[in-house]
Amino acid sequence: MESRHPAPRIHELPSLLVDQIAAGEIIERPSSVVKELVENALDAGARRVDIEIEAGGKRLIRVRDDGQGIGEEDLPRSVARHATSKIRELDELEHIASLGFRGEALPSIASVSRLRIASREAGAEHGWRLDVDNGEATEPVPAPHPEGTTLEVRDLFHRTPARRKFLRTERTEYRHVQELVRRLAMSHPGVAISLSHNGRTALQLPVAREREGWERRLAELTGREFVAQSLFLETEAAGLRLWGWLGLPTASRGQADLQYVYLNGRMIRDRLIAHALRRAYADLLYKDRHPAYVLYLEIDPARVDVNVHPTKHEVRFRDGRLVYDFLLRQVHHALEHAGGAEAAEPVSPELDPPSPSNPAPAAAGGYAAGAPRPPQQGRMALPVAEARALYGDGGEGDRAGAPALGEGKGPADGPAERAGPAGEGHSPASVRPREAGGEVPPLGFALAQLQGVYILAENDDGLILVDMHAAHERIVYERLKDQVAAQGVASQPLLVPVRVPVTPRQGDLAEERAEVFARLGLELDRAGPDVIHVRRVPALLQGADPARLARDVLADLQAEGRSARVEEALNHVLATMGCHGAVRANRRLGIDEMNALLRQMERTRNIGQCNHGRPTWTRLTMQDLDRLFMRGQ
Template sequence: MTIRQLPDILVNQIAAGEVVERPASVVKELVENAIDAGARRVDIELEEGGVRLIRIRDDGGGIAPEELPLAVSRHATSKIASLDDLEAVATLGFRGEALPSIASVSRFTLVSRQADAEHGSALQVDGGRVGEVQPRAHAPGTTVEVRELFYNVPARRKFLRAERTELGHIEEWLRSLALARPDIELRVSHNGKPSRRYRPGDLYSDARLGETLGDDFARQSLRVDHSGAGLRLHGWISQPHYSRASADQQYLYVNGRSVRDRSVAHAVKMAYGDVLYHGRQPAYVLFLELDPTRVDVNVHPAKHEVRFRDSRLIHDFVYRTLQDALAQTRAGAAATQPATMSTLAPGGTPPAAAMGLSSGEGGFRDWRPAQSPLGLRVDEAPGAYAALYGASGGTSLSQPMAPLPAMPVDPAGLPQTSAEAGVPPLGYAIAQLHGIYILAENAEGLIVVDMHAAHERIGYERLKGAHDGIGLHAQPLLVPITLMVGEREADVAEREADTLAALGFEVTRAGPQSLHVRSIPALLAQAEPEALLRDVLSDLREHGQTRRVAGARDELLSTMACHGAVRANRRLTLPEMNALLRDMEATERSGQCNHGRPTWARFSLAEIDRWFLRGR
């Protein structure tokens, strides 16, 4: 076959296959160019989901008339000039491929004016054929118009989806951009009608969070801001009770660039390991900042991915930061949206919005007294419960219960907060309901606690703390195990021998694809060490980190804590119930049991008043 040079138009169309996947790809490239040009406001006009028309208008610095033809030629950019620039690039776009690629598969018009110019200039490109620069009236800034996307590449056009689908992809990318750049005003219209407007504001304002992800996320998220080792991680993570069925609210930005990274996603998943209900996904908006020379942003044509120079450090930094954030909140410390009777799930389970978040480390108590089901009719219950609490040393219903301390009033006549009034966040126990739930009264209203779930978490955290102090012990094997693995796994085992030893595995390489295992973690001796070791090696190879051993250990400790926790229909005295509440307030992650189920709910007095129409 004869070797020949490809024509420029075909080269650009091939590049368009990498850069321009769908209308959302065009919007992304053009809006990023506008931001790099210093725009403070960007207007996006769309027709038919962006297939018929995409018009991006900005108030940025503009392009000189003589540079317009250069702007639509391949690998022409104002953003880098040397390899040093490329290794420390801070702009969103820099390859110089976007405009020529887009222009090669559309009817393309570029109009721009610099602030000191008398008029604007326009350049048209039709399917890659560049016209002449013409004068045109235009405000300072740039307008890029893309009509009939893929009109000359029918095979690509056939793969575009329905108008609503393509518009949805554009809106999702703009939502991601709005989170990263709240200082920029974005106005969107579709088929001649305004559809969305993101007003400029502060990075940490709840208004922008509410506009993009909804008020629920803004209310139910935790602020994170931690620096160390030349890294900074800041943003918001959802409280465990605000979880999702899919990963549709997970946004990661590296030096302001929206990216996907498997290592960071894995670190986040690990941090939420034992606080999320199975199958649920956390929501987060995280900004990772580091020296640009420590990250390569030039590994993907559309710049969706990055490569870190030290991915293990990044992974550990993200994991530790989020784990600490989730652990350091305490039960009752963060007020959440109260549950309403109309939003209780079938079976009486409070909705996610009603659950609290917790954390800390507390004592592990053993409640021994037994309470069999009373099985009484409603009219028989008062006397029986009076005897129950009288006999247990608690409060008898035949005598008035000691009231909560009176709430102090500030000079303005408003009640002070729980902390100011001296009332604990979870209040004081007043009763046990069906031998399952503890009812407590705090300064704001009613607290309902699932006593088994709460005690299970308290015991679990206590066991973890005790075991962490002891460390992982290795149990030597009488006869070493020969484990057949892939060559890459064998390489990892040889390279990470010290890491494996710290986890309780003594492993030596026996051949190109075989290992000798001479010891295993003592606590997991009854598990399947071969399968566990394979998973550990897979994690070390892919992420540079592993929590497989710790996870298996935690699963065992969780089972132990579950069996040791107070069971339903146990009779607890009021002092015992109050002791459980105090331990919840001091225990890490006590808002969820070991399986991710909520342990408590809060109902404000105002909400309860609405149930009974009081004050109306």
């Protein structure tokens, strides 16, 4: 007689299969194993971690530490699923300060390899050893071992040949391990770390207890050039602390291969943080170059959720807007004054990121920290024709409207400057201002002009070389941005409103963020559930496609919660205007004019780069010059 009840289709998976599925989430390749084992060692308070691998980690991964060790009773629990010493209660899940906490790493690793754990607790008479093979753990047995723990992972994926086939060559897997160890070493300078491959030492990093030692470690891990061409940042506001090294824009890279961000000591890859940093550098990089940085962000663990991804690389902030604005403002502010401009106080995070209508405070030409913003209702009527009048027509014949080079007394286009060498006809005090005594400014005093293109100046360190067109280009550009920021973005009505089909959510955003659009000179009017009308556009962008501009901005807001399309487009127009308004090459300048330009450079934000990201000046110290001429060798 047939059963009236069909066989059940839902059944529990075997524990070994469960472990292998979990391993598939967190164990991708040998470097994933190294990450889990080293993070466990760091959580155990290790002050030294030694990593040995063979065959790129396919044959052997051994991690030895001097941490607190594991006792006999805890050894079997360490390879049990969801068993951990990091958290005990639900509340602790919202205040995670350790690198690991799920209790899945060791059982997942053991399910796809042969695992051996040997450990000795501090003060114990001897150590203990436990082996796991085919998912079965042996009983702990006594074993000699120093205080700390050693984990050996052999024959990775030997039980899952299909996954082993997906591993790359030994060299490729080793490169992944190297990069992983490099990232971990940068986040824990107080831990000595070594790495060897096939018996050969690849890294030997001693403990770094002060900033100089940390910089030496960074130089070894990232290259001396990065440390030499970076600035140190340390700032704190609104319960957030940020510090680390920002690569100068002139030291940008062809690919995004030197970008490291750590959150409370945890290495992360976060879209929000990456976008904020990209925005901070956006106005300073040449073409498709990428910035370099090593940054450390500290925040109350209760304000961030690290339990959103099995690998723990991704996080979710309770207040992402605050974190975004804090990063953008602090990094933008630091870079503004990296090229010689006078320093200003750090700024506090605010709701809106720096933009033409809401700039970050600056030492000169901007707003001091805590100063009130200019009222937005009094917008400047700045159509293109009037804006061009700010700097003249860009030719040599009309300089009356151009922003002056400075407060020098020499004529801007006098016959003396065109007829003879720079400085001819000026007093000795103008030619050699150093003889008058007093403090030498950062960019020094002008000596001469070279081929009508470069200014040669002398300061206490040696020789300063300035590309006068590039430098003046940045000065004019920053002035134009300040003028637009102080008086608002002028908008221009369209003769016929442009109808733009959108999604219902984008239509909602057009209504919800109407004030943001208005501040940028863009007026959007909702005409239906999935239709908007563009009625006004920024006057400086009168040639842009209104429909495309609106769609792009709304798409950014929907995906990222913010948009920089309008700001970037406005900045592009202002940069072009600044380029045309800058002093041209082959124009002769007097000594007073050159010194005036140097002083303006020292008061201008972002002066290290022109509007296109090229360097505006460089320095040759006396040591550099001595090496060139082999003096003292």
